[in-house]
Amino acid sequence: MNSVSRKILKYLVIILFILSLFYYFGFALPFRGAPFNAQRHGNPPLTPAWALECWLWEDDYNTAARVDTLLEGYKKYDIPVRTVILDSPWSMRYNDFEIDTLLYPKPKEWFKKIQDNGYRVVMWMTTMVNSQSQDTRVSQSESWYNGAKEKGYLAANGDQIKWWKGRGGFIDYTNPDAVKWWRGLQQTVFDYGIDGWKLDGTATLFYTKIGPIPLFYKMTHDGLMTARTYMDHYYRDEYFYGLTQNPEFATMSRAIDRGYHPEGFAPIDASPVNWVGDQKHSWESTGKITDEDRQNKDIAMDGIDGIELAIQNIMASAKLGYNIIGSDVAGFSGNTIPPRLYIRWAQFSAFCGLFLNGGHGERALWKRSPQELEIIRKFSWLHTELVPYMYSYVVKAHEGGTRLQHPIEGKYHYLFGENLLVAPIYKDKLRNQITLPKGKWRYFFDDLQVIEGVVNFEREFPLTEYPVYIREGAIIPMDIKREYTGLGDTNSEGYLTLLIFPDGKNEFTVYHPDKSGKTTVVVNDDSEKTEINLAEVHKSHILRINMSAKPYKVVLDNRTLLDSVNYKFDQIHNKLIIKTDYYSTGKYTVFKK
Secondary structure (H helix, E strand, O other): OOHHHHHHHHHHHHHHHHHHHHHHHHHHOOOOOOHHHOOOOOOOOOOOHHHHOEEEEEOOOOOHHHHHHHHHHHHHOOOOOOEEEEOOOOEOOOOOOOEOOOOOOOHHHHHHHHHHOOOEEEEEEOOEEEEEEOOOOOOEOHHHHHHHHHOOOEHHHHOOEEEOOEEEEEEOOOOHHHHHHHHHHHHHHHHOOOOEEEEOOHHHHOOEEEOOEEEOEEEEOOEEEEHHHHHHHHHHHHHHHHHHHOOOOEEEEEOOOOOOOOOOOOOHHHOOEEEEOOOEOOOOOOOOOOHHHHHOOOOOOOOOOOHHHHHHHHHHHHHHOOOOEEEEOOOOEOOOOOHHHHHHHHHHHHOOOOEEEEEOOOOOHHHOOHHHHHHHHHHHHHHHHOHHHHHHHHHHHHOOOOOOEEEOOOOOOEEEOOOEEEOOOOOOOOEEEEEEEEEEEEEOOEEEEEEEEEEEEEEEOOOOOOOEEEEOOOEEEEOOOOOOOOOOOHHHOOOEEEEEOOOOEEEEEEEOOOOOOEEEEEEEEOOOEEEEEEEEOOOOEEEEEEOOOOOOEEEEOOEEOOEOOOEEEEOOOOEEEEEEOOOOOOEEEEEOO
């Protein structure tokens, strides 16, 4: 080939690449607000309530024995856990869905035991059919891969790529026979009663290279397909099929990761739970790759930064419209987790929809410092007890209303629901800058004083507390079960606890996580009295009403309640506490004088 021909070929490749990028970013990759965007950015699905509680996983052992040890320890030390992730490797080869019984002996009995103890199980998977797998018992599986290829089950006639867990081709979701085969492989673990998939991000690698240039297309059974369309197939098909096997099935998929996919990985209508990753056990983002990073081949998305990057990505995901979002507490990768980082990351995660405690590093909190155990336990319980509040925003968002997290003015500030403002700590410092918007606010961990916004200030937050502010007028439904948070104790279990900060007229609709319906709470406050009405579904409840002085009289449904019998006034914290098992109408009147 002469020099002229080479130049012509070079220019043709460049033009093809530019046209490919134009089509991908202009049409195949829809941005919010574009007419073709509606199919990706609809309303979030109904995330099941169990997925709002605390998740636990580890990535150093990957065995049933290790899971059992962790769960026994968390139970012994009273740290809440609802969901366990079995991350890779758990199968004989990746995505054959055959459990490696050396890692998880007697899986049928083991899964039943886990579920009988009240835990949910989510398992890692991707889109890949591998000819070679890293870290699995069967490392070479050419015959398995070739069988799928020969039957036409793989996109692009089995075109293989190297990914972070080996080498393989993409399952073709447009081929009915391929999907039938794939579902048949999955059925064993579905029969074990699994509750969800952790859908890792291989669909982003769905491209064809011409030399060094990636073109974001591959041929499928239904024709030429973009990477974006394939990603939508992956996340939607796996989620909606899972629901046919388990009505409370959930998938955990990536939302925003850095700037690679500004439109988000998973389509929002198939995103019950989202996480951002993979971060290091570190603080501020440096953007620099260390020798340790280069040696860590287990990082899927070149995770080189810490908590700051996690916060940035969660904010970007929330802005785009994802609803239940979180990150690996303390980060995914690295050898040692700094204690203060673990504490601050757990506190931040307590005010995210997803509390995901896992990755590399020691996750047995009782083997770490007593301070970490005490503080992380407290905030794990706080997150768990906020489930009624979070679930209410699951339903609201699904119906087109307010979503759980909203970025606002201030360094990484966001509203958690409509009533809590969070100003995340992203540096290893006790002091943090706070920006409060217009309105009246109280510090969540010491709510005696009102702070008028708009205001900017700096203050110190001890390791036992976190920068969270509650809006005056707030109504916060909670499920208190322990004394760690100071909002109740074990006697509160079984009651709906309502934190109420009266200020004029306010209303909140509680959507109950047990799916029994909703209770609308209306509070009307003036200088003489506070009226509280609970309509629709009746629930035994505890009202914790913020008041500056002990009330003159408390009436429920025209019946005067008895001091120290039906209610009490906590003078130290300025709280009127009313505990009610049964009621006829649900109309309270609290007379101030």
